[in-house]
Amino acid sequence: MAKRESSLGDKVAVDMTPMIDVVFQLMSFFMCSLKVVAPEGDFDIRMPLGVAAAAAPDDQQVPPVRVKLTAGPDGSLAGIAMNGTPVADFEELRKRIIGLVGADTGPNSLAERTEVELDCDYGLKYVNVVRAITSVSGKVQDGQIVELIKKIKFTPPKRG
Amino acid sequence: MARKQGGSPSSTDIDMTPMIDMTFQLITFFMFVMNFSEAEQDERIQLPLSQLAKPVEGAVEAPITLQLTNSGSVIYAGELVAVRDIGGYLEREKSVMLDAGREPSAATVIVRADGRAKAGEVQEIIRICQEKGFERFALRAQYDEG
Numbered sequence: 001m002a003k004r005e006s007s008l009g010d011k012v013a014v015d016m017t018p019m020i021d022v023v024f025q026l027m028s029f030f031m032c033s034l035k036v037v038a039p040e041g042d043f044d045i046r047m048p049l050g051v052a053a054a055a056a057p058d059d060q061q062v063p064p065v066r067v068k069l070t071a072g073p074d075g076s077l078a079g080i081a082m083n084g085t086p087v088a089d090f091e092e093l094r095k096r097i098i099g100l101v102g103a104d105t106g107p108n109s110l111a112e113r114t115e116v117e118l119d120c121d122y123g124l125k126y127v128n129v130v131r132a133i134t135s136v137s138g139k140v141q142d143g144q145i146v147e148l149i150k151k152i153k154f155t156p157p158k159r160g
Numbered sequence: 161m162a163r164k165q166g167g168s169p170s171s172t173d174i175d176m177t178p179m180i181d182m183t184f185q186l187i188t189f190f191m192f193v194m195n196f197s198e199a200e201q202d203e204r205i206q207l208p209l210s211q212l213a214k215p216v217e218g219a220v221e222a223p224i225t226l227q228l229t230n231s232g233s234v235i236y237a238g239e240l241v242a243v244r245d246i247g248g249y250l251e252r253e254k255s256v257m258l259d260a261g262r263e264p265s266a267a268t269v270i271v272r273a274d275g276r277a278k279a280g281e282v283q284e285i286i287r288i289c290q291e292k293g294f295e296r297f298a299l300r301a302q303y304d305e306g
Binding site: 030034042043049127137158159 | 179184265276290297
């Protein structure tokens with residue numbers, strides 16, 4: 001130490017090696033534990049068994065909107081029908097839902113009381129179900145989500 | 161090089177400051193992007209995309225995650241199970257909940273189904289859960305930025 005001080009003047013040389021070792025270890029730990037996760041969200045569905053039949057109809061109740069999704073032989077979407085009338089695509093389905101419930105989306109509004117019943121073919125690919133739920137449950141307007149119908153249920157599955 | 165060697169014959173001093181600065185910045189970056197969430201995820205599942213699937217804030221109450229693969233089997237707690245066999249596992253979940261003094265209707269069944277799976281199988285899972293008394297479901301989708 002004395003020899004060093006004499007050669008470097010009044011500068012004190014600190015040994016950086018342990019610090020750099022630790023810093024590199026920390027960095028490799030954080031790098032290895034990094035998990036790239038795509039953001040995910042949920043569609044909440046409340047569907048108790050047998051309550052639909054037991055619930056007493058009241059004047060607040062609105063008849064459910066029946067959305068039928070038909071599958072082609074390979075599981076792709078063959079057709080959409082809303083309350084029995086065919087719909088061209090999911091965009092039109094959304095327009096029809098907006099036409100049905102209107103712009104009223106506040107508490108106890110028509111949109112909140114209306115229920116959608118999804119009737120899907122067994123072999124239909126699930127991605128179409130999510131697209132249908134996306135169409136009926138809301139729309140994106142200027143980066144904001146406008147909620148439409150929140151109550152969604154499924155008809156019982158039928159194998160075939 | 162020759163001049164440097166002439167200046168300090170025994171050792172070369174490298175300026176470590178920029179390297180340490182950068183390394184600390186990298187550490188800070190990795191520390192911030194690290195997430196400790198215990199969300200059950202599996203790379204075998206390709207979730208369907210949806211613009212409305214905004215990430216949820218806060219934890220789901222009593223979550224039970226069922227992941228449906230493309231081939232029609234369920235991943236439950238890391239194990240591959242056939243759809244018709246999940247009833248037994250759910251029965252166990254139910255008894256654990258009842259032991260803890262909670263009704264199964266308070267639990268949320270998170271369904272992470274592959275976009276290529278059959279809709280009927282998802283409904284089958286929901287029906288089996290309903291029979292065990294679960295009634296809250298969350299269909300998970302990947303957020304599509306547009």
